Amino acid sequence: MKGFWSLTLYNQYHFFEPNAIKRYSLGTKNKTLVTGPDGSLTIYVQSTPPEGDKKANWLPAPKANFALFMRSYWPEEAILNGSWTPPAVVKAR
Numbered sequence: 461m462k463g464f465w466s467l468t469l470y471n472q473y474h475f476f477e478p479n480a481i482k483r484y485s486l487g488t489k490n491k492t493l494v495t496g497p498d499g500s501l502t503i504y505v506q507s508t509p510p511e512g513d514k515k516a517n518w519l520p521a522p523k524a525n526f527a528l529f530m531r532s533y534w535p536e537e538a539i540l541n542g543s544w545t546p547p548a549v550v551k552a553r
Contacts, residue, residue: 463534464488467503472525479520487531492516505549 466487471477476484486493486503494513495501504510504518505528530546538544 463532463536465530465532467519468529468531469505469519469521470527470529471522474527477520477522477526481520483518483520486517486519490516506552 464487466485466489468485469477493501494516502514502517504514505521506518507521507523509515509518509520528549532539536544
């Protein structure tokens with residue numbers, strides 16, 4: 461991979477949402493992200509921290525509305541031509 465990516469959370473006022481761990485985005489710079497056995501990456505966007513090693517993949521969110529922005533820097537052709545898009549956000553139950 462020649463480039464890098466980030467997923468940033470903004471609150472309903474389009475500012476970073478203050479949180480105890482001062483984490484406002486996750487991405488390539490986060491060297492402690494935990495991947496699944498198949499190489500997949502699950503990011504937990506929620507107001508309360510997940511349990512165990514999932515906390516490394518936690519992006520703290522407010523209970524109110526928020527927006528997520530994914531950025532790709534120096535992307536591969538698949539991103540540029542739209543043949544790859546990030547997976548949809550799925551609301552957990």
